[in-house]
Amino acid sequence: MTTTPRTATTAVAGRPGTGRPAAQPATRTARRRGHEALSGYLFVAPAVVLFAVMGLYTVGYGLVLSFAQWNGFAPNWDWVGLQNYKDLLWANPEYAPEVRDAALHTLWVMIAVPLLTVAVSFPLAVLLNSARRMQPLLRSIYFVPYVTSGIAVFFAWQYILQPDGAINVLLKSVGLGSLSQPQGWLGNPHTALPTMIAVTVWGAVPVGMLMYLTGLQSVDRSVLEAAQLDGAGWWRTNASVVWPLVRPITSIVVLLNLRDSLQGFQTFLVMTNGGPGNHTNVLGLEAYRLAFLKQLAPTLGLASALGWLLFAAALVLALINLRVLRSRT
Amino acid sequence: MHIPFTERCAESSDVSRGTTGSGRPRRARLAAVGVVTVLALAPVAACGGSSGSSGGGKTLDMWTFKQSHLAGLKAAAAAFKKQTGITVNIEVYGPDDAYTTKVQAAAKTHDLPDVLEVHSDGEDLVLGSAGISKDISSDVGSDWSGLYQSSVQQSGTVTAEKYKESLPTDSTSHGVKQGQRFSVPFTSGTFGIVMGNKKALAAAGITKAPATYEEWLQDLKATKAKDPVNGGLSLGLKVKSTGLTWAFQPLAFAELGKDDYHALFSQDPAKDLASPNGVKALNLYSELQPYWMPGTQSLDIDGADQAFAQGKSAWDIGGTFTLAFLQQNGMQPDDVLAFGIPGPAGGAVPKPALGPLALTGLAVTSTSTHQADAEKWMKFLAQPSVASQFAKAATEVSSTELGADAATVMGPTLYAMTKTFAGTPENTYDPSDNSFRPAGYDQDSMSDIIADLTPLHQKSAAQTGKDMEKLNNSFWKNAQK
Numbered sequence A: 001m002t003t004t005p006r007t008a009t010t011a012v013a014g015r016p017g018t019g020r021p022a023a024q025p026a027t028r029t030a031r032r033r034g035h036e037a038l039s040g041y042l043f044v045a046p047a048v049v050l051f052a053v054m055g056l057y058t059v060g061y062g063l064v065l066s067f068a069q070w071n072g073f074a075p076n077w078d079w080v081g082l083q084n085y086k087d088l089l090w091a092n093p094e095y096a097p098e099v100r101d102a103a104l105h106t107l108w109v110m111i112a113v114p115l116l117t118v119a120v121s122f123p124l125a126v127l128l129n130s131a132r133r134m135q136p137l138l139r140s141i142y143f144v145p146y147v148t149s150g151i152a153v154f155f156a157w158q159y160i161l162q163p164d165g166a167i168n169v170l171l172k173s174v175g176l177g178s179l180s181q182p183q184g185w186l187g188n189p190h191t192a193l194p195t196m197i198a199v200t201v202w203g204a205v206p207v208g209m210l211m212y213l214t215g216l217q218s219v220d221r222s223v224l225e226a227a228q229l230d231g232a233g234w235w236r237t238n239a240s241v242v243w244p245l246v247r248p249i250t251s252i253v254v255l256l257n258l259r260d261s262l263q264g265f266q267t268f269l270v271m272t273n274g275g276p277g278n279h280t281n282v283l284g285l286e287a288y289r290l291a292f293l294k295q296l297a298p299t300l301g302l303a304s305a306l307g308w309l310l311f312a313a314a315l316v317l318a319l320i321n322l323r324v325l326r327s328r329t
Numbered sequence B: 001m002h003i004p005f006t007e008r009c010a011e012s013s014d015v016s017r018g019t020t021g022s023g024r025p026r027r028a029r030l031a032a033v034g035v036v037t038v039l040a041l042a043p044v045a046a047c048g049g050s051s052g053s054s055g056g057g058k059t060l061d062m063w064t065f066k067q068s069h070l071a072g073l074k075a076a077a078a079a080f081k082k083q084t085g086i087t088v089n090i091e092v093y094g095p096d097d098a099y100t101t102k103v104q105a106a107a108k109t110h111d112l113p114d115v116l117e118v119h120s121d122g123e124d125l126v127l128g129s130a131g132i133s134k135d136i137s138s139d140v141g142s143d144w145s146g147l148y149q150s151s152v153q154q155s156g157t158v159t160a161e162k163y164k165e166s167l168p169t170d171s172t173s174h175g176v177k178q179g180q181r182f183s184v185p186f187t188s189g190t191f192g193i194v195m196g197n198k199k200a201l202a203a204a205g206i207t208k209a210p211a212t213y214e215e216w217l218q219d220l221k222a223t224k225a226k227d228p229v230n231g232g233l234s235l236g237l238k239v240k241s242t243g244l245t246w247a248f249q250p251l252a253f254a255e256l257g258k259d260d261y262h263a264l265f266s267q268d269p270a271k272d273l274a275s276p277n278g279v280k281a282l283n284l285y286s287e288l289q290p291y292w293m294p295g296t297q298s299l300d301i302d303g304a305d306q307a308f309a310q311g312k313s314a315w316d317i318g319g320t321f322t323l324a325f326l327q328q329n330g331m332q333p334d335d336v337l338a339f340g341i342p343g344p345a346g347g348a349v350p351k352p353a354l355g356p357l358a359l360t361g362l363a364v365t366s367t368s369t370h371q372a373d374a375e376k377w378m379k380f381l382a383q384p385s386v387a388s389q390f391a392k393a394a395t396e397v398s399s400t401e402l403g404a405d406a407a408t409v410m411g412p413t414l415y416a417m418t419k420t421f422a423g424t425p426e427n428t429y430d431p432s433d434n435s436f437r438p439a440g441y442d443q444d445s446m447s448d449i450i451a452d453l454t455p456l457h458q459k460s461a462a463q464t465g466k467d468m469e470k471l472n473n474s475f476w477k478n479a480q481k
Helices: A003-014 A023-065 A083-091 A096-130 A135-147 A150-161 A166-173 A189-217 A221-229 A234-245 A247-263 A266-271 A283-292 A300-328 B002-020 B025-045 B067-084 B096-108 B123-129 B160-166 B198-203 B213-226 B242-256 B258-263 B276-286 B301-309 B322-328 B371-382 B384-394 B403-421 B443-451 B461-479
Strands: B059-064 B087-092 B115-119 B184-189 B191-197 B315-319 B336-340 B357-364
Touching (some): A135 A189, A150 A266, A189 A266, B059 B096, B059 B371, B067 B322, B067 B371, B191 B242, B242 B315, B258 B276, B384 B403
Antiparallel strands (some): B115 B357
16 A cells, blocks of 8 residues: 555656666665565464464374374373274274274265255256346345354254154145154164255255356356257256356365365264264264264374375365366366 | 453554554554564464463362252352352353363363362273372371262272273273372262153053063053153163163163173173173163154253153153252152162062262362362362252262261152162172273273164164174273283
8 A cells, every 4th residue: 555655756766867876776676675575474474373383283293193092181192103094994893893884974975965965056056047036135045054053053953853843743744744754854874864964965055056156147148049049948058058167166066065075074963973873973073073072082093093084085086076177177 | 361462452553553653654564564463473372371270369160060060069169168268169061071072171271170070980080190180199088088978988099990991001091090089979879760750650550660670661661552652761862871871781780690791791702792691681671662752862861851851751761860950850859750770570680779879079170279278178068068958959969978867858759769779789780890891991882883772773682792792802802902
């Protein structure tokens, strides 16, 4: 903001015939640039320091911890090398089967959530894009799940899904009582995971829908008109013209949801804590349990190792996604 | 705590604005950068820590995880202040998991109170080994420990057995030394207590406690038949260990007797959980399957007790500590028929007793600068006159020996529960005895397996036994490394 007048003054001072030596402006410019650089560094310093402390240090600490046995409070770490990784993957019957089950559940979530999110949010965005009236209002309404406080909403879902909750009552009242779940939707091992997937999708659709809506609004109308002139109907236009044009958005929506599915666990922690039994345990929740819910057992290293395994999986996914994006766009 | 910081920040901002206005923009910019940097780092550097425990020498802070203890503790604190001039501030954080997290976080930030209420003979030793609570063994003499019931006088102490359990490096109490003491008992009792809603029971024609497990199953059938929706049994099975420790284990003890029950957790394939004995005990437990209240597997302990108090179930499995929670939720003790889980008629121990144990204790934190005052407060709570007032206010069994006054203090329902304590060593199920299990045994992992038998009905008793045997053997293998 103060740069413009100062620059102008310097320029005038440097002009021939002003009676000032040429070297002085050059020195002043260098000094000014030095000050500007210093200002810049000082402005970014807080972020760099915070990243170094909260990011690099934490990541490095976590990596080292993954080779140790520690409860977070004991004065010394017991070094175990790769044993934590072995225990999680196959060696320890206490952890390996739980991790395997959690990995399977996570895989289901990773397949179902991105697919369903795309399957719901794209048509929703197309419909919303064609709504001429009240589009901002409808957009806001569809976005409500995303901005509502997660924990409160997930508690509300718990009540809705109980044996005497709203969904069972609704099903019975419309004559579909045979579909209701007497043990509640989260109490039956066969419906608990699909229900959790549905709740996760419900939370993911708003962002997906908004991203598609943004993409749809940037589609060149002449392309759509050309398709219509060629005789394409609504369905054909959307399937053969619009859908390929928003493919990059689909990639982003899929990637974001894959990442959330791989690492997210808050919904599962609040709504089921991995239950009933262990039928909705996911890898993120297992890592959290090992770190914080083991009554100070020395399992922080195991939690860290599981976190690094998740990171490796996420990295592979990101690379695959990059490869797919590069070949398609 | 944050107000002075805000004021300092406001002053700094004013200074920077003054400089800008003086017509020296470069300095102003640098000053602004400096202020921004300081402000950004201030939360980390200046305001990141906290001062520790309570401020004045005559003030103590105490945390508890039991809402039902708050009123009784506050009343005791008022009497303590009158007697000693020391103020005790009591705060409650719940549920248990949140409390555990709170304590761990506070330990990391050196913001612990002076006194913690802890789960006895487990959590207290864990906190001791982690350096969060102090070893008070040298201060608790017989004049103090003698105030407690004889069965819990040693609670909080690292006995030879506890020390042996702590030896494996993956033990939660690894590092403690024999003879150390990290808590004194506060409340006592037991779990495996069945509670029936007298009104619902009367509607089904039940007026007295069942004498055998078979009779109880008949009673469950009757209440379920009378009210198929609300006539079932609730238990907070979302908390993993409840089904295993509150129901299966007392039943298995009654069915098999002490030695064969202990052998279930041994490495002997002829007697362990996959053996005919194990399958018999698991089958017995799975007979509860038709009677679980809908969705009880999704409820935590408070949720299951609440469902019972609200009339959504006719029966509830809990402990002596449940009555206080039921009372908080509008149910009067007189509305409850309470009895210990009865043994099967043909079992080795048809009339088992449930051994009492210290449920919660009091620990001094390692960061407390008022250890002497903290211990004075803990000893004050152990005095019979104080303990009986607390027991009455909290509807809890106090660890202090109350003698002949116990029945009057606790009321008839709670006192009836304590009658389940009376037994011989042979016919008493002792939930605190872990001597027969491998060090490092994790009940939560075992509970995940047994949940698939009942209430989830996913596996047979034989398969459940095999899976539990496999896990149990791995605990032994780890323990013997």
